[in-house]
Amino acid sequence: VGGTAMRASQKDLENAVNQMKLLKKDPGNEVKLKLYALYKQATEGLCNMPKPGIYDLIRKAKWEAWNTLGNLPKETARQNYVDLVASLCSSSESSSQGKPGADREQPRYETLVVTSEDGITKIMLNRPTKKNAVNLQMYQEIILALKAASQDDSTITVLTGNGDYYSSGNDLTNFTNTPPGEIQEKAKNSLILVREFVGCFIDFPKPLIAVVNGPAVGIAVTLLGLFDIVYASDRATFHTPFSRLGLHPEGCSSYTFPKIMGPTKATEMLIFGKKLTAEEACAQGLVTEVFPDRTFQKEVWTRLKAYAKLPSNVLRISKQVIRNREKEKLHSVNVEESSVLQGTVLSDEAVNAVMNFLSKRAKL
Numbered sequence: 001v002g003g004t005a006m007r008a009s010q011k012d013l014e015n016a017v018n019q020m021k022l023l024k025k026d027p028g029n030e031v032k033l034k035l036y037a038l039y040k041q042a043t044e045g046l047c048n049m050p051k052p053g054i055y056d057l058i059r060k061a062k063w064e065a066w067n068t069l070g071n072l073p074k075e076t077a078r079q080n081y082v083d084l085v086a087s088l089c090s091s092s093e094s095s096s097q098g099k100p101g102a103d104r105e106q107p108r109y110e111t112l113v114v115t116s117e118d119g120i121t122k123i124m125l126n127r128p129t130k131k132n133a134v135n136l137q138m139y140q141e142i143i144l145a146l147k148a149a150s151q152d153d154s155t156i157t158v159l160t161g162n163g164d165y166y167s168s169g170n171d172l173t174n175f176t177n178t179p180p181g182e183i184q185e186k187a188k189n190s191l192i193l194v195r196e197f198v199g200c201f202i203d204f205p206k207p208l209i210a211v212v213n214g215p216a217v218g219i220a221v222t223l224l225g226l227f228d229i230v231y232a233s234d235r236a237t238f239h240t241p242f243s244r245l246g247l248h249p250e251g252c253s254s255y256t257f258p259k260i261m262g263p264t265k266a267t268e269m270l271i272f273g274k275k276l277t278a279e280e281a282c283a284q285g286l287v288t289e290v291f292p293d294r295t296f297q298k299e300v301w302t303r304l305k306a307y308a309k310l311p312s313n314v315l316r317i318s319k320q321v322i323r324n325r326e327k328e329k330l331h332s333v334n335v336e337e338s339s340v341l342q343g344t345v346l347s348d349e350a351v352n353a354v355m356n357f358l359s360k361r362a363k364l
């Protein structure tokens with residue numbers, strides 16, 4: 001997940017090393033350390049360098065970068081190295097093709113507004129007239145925005161919504177204009193996209209914060225279990241109406257929710273579709289803190305700007321320490337949830353629920 005389907009070979013690694021030598025723009029120390037660590041892990045495995053003394057700054061940074069990879073398999077490290085070099089080469093190509101003076105770093109998005117300031121990259125879902133429903137383009141754009149944010153020089157990354165909703169979840173019209181002969185294929189490809197999308201949240205290397213400005217539905221709720229902090233307005237609600245849509249939990253919620261709130265509370269949400277208020281979601285550990293809607297934006301952004309002044313590399317490493325041992329498990333949960341959905345996304349129950357929504361704009 002999060003890389004090319006094919007596994008990178010030794011030859012691919014060597015090619016990537018050579019490509020790096022030709023890179024015109026210096027990718028910065030943080031990326032260089034990451035490349036160093038992945039290369040060592042890919043070629044030598046587990047960090048075998050004795051821990052350098054505290055004042056041996058350069059060797060210590062290298063040791064930390066390598067040691068943080070823990071027992072990441074050599075093949076995965078090789079793949080990650082190749083993927084990282086490919087993304088550096090493509091971003092340097094696109095920036096060298098950009099017009100002088102233009103905003104070269106940020107790709108153009110149609111469904112998002114992405115800004116980066118004060119050490120914070122903010123990814124704002126921007127389909128307010130559709131309550132920020134996640135259509136296929138938005139899935140793709142969020143993947144791109146997360147990949148860019150993981151490599152930019154911001155300290156933390158925030159996901160939020162524009163308008164009165166955080167997000168109404170998966171866009172129920174994602175397959176509706178598809179000719180009947182192509183629907184199976186489209187559903188299959190869409191679920192592959194959703195799986196890749198969830199994988200990007202699992203792998204996201206920096207602190208990831210949800211600023212839940214209003215109601216959240218479906219996949220916008222389930223993904224919250226993969227965030228590091230979730231701040232909510234007291235207007236927000238949390239609703240996963242999967243059963244009435246003929247669907248099943250995704251976004252790794254079948255694993256994260258029972259861990260966060262205990263199996264019975266998770267069942268009430270994920271199977272029986274119980275909608276939680278922000279206060280309830282906070283009491284159950286899904287939300288970190290609730291703020292009055294009136295002061296929500298001001299309070300949250302003041303806090304986040306202060307957090308973003310902390311040393312970026314330290315936050316990154318702490319996040320990895322907290323999350324890394326769960327990563328492999330989360331990826332396997334993601335694959336499993338996706339294959340369950342493959343079997344049911346075009347079931348009678350699921351198709352009828354979409355038809356019902358379209359014909360009556362039936363409310364949850």
Ligand SMILES: CCC/C=C/C(=O)SCCNC(=O)CCNC(=O)[C@H](O)C(C)(C)COP(=O)([O-])OP(=O)([O-])OC[C@H]1O[C@@H](n2cnc3c(N)ncnc32)[C@H](O)[C@@H]1OP(=O)([O-])[O-]
Pocket residue numbers: 129130131133134168169170171172173194217218219220241242245247250341357361362363364
């Ligand atoms: C990956 C597979 C797994 C699935 C994961 C999930 O996330 S499952 C969860 C899937 N999610 C759901 O089941 C939620 C379904 N949505 C609802 O139940 C309600 O719209 C509401 C309660 C979110 C808001 O009610 P409200 O009275 O405040 O507002 P309103 O109803 O007037 O909506 C305004 C406009 O937004 C449009 N729009 C809204 N949501 C969606 C959507 N998801 N899709 C498409 N469009 C959507 C709506 O059609 C309308 O457009 P129009 O007609 O003006 O062109």
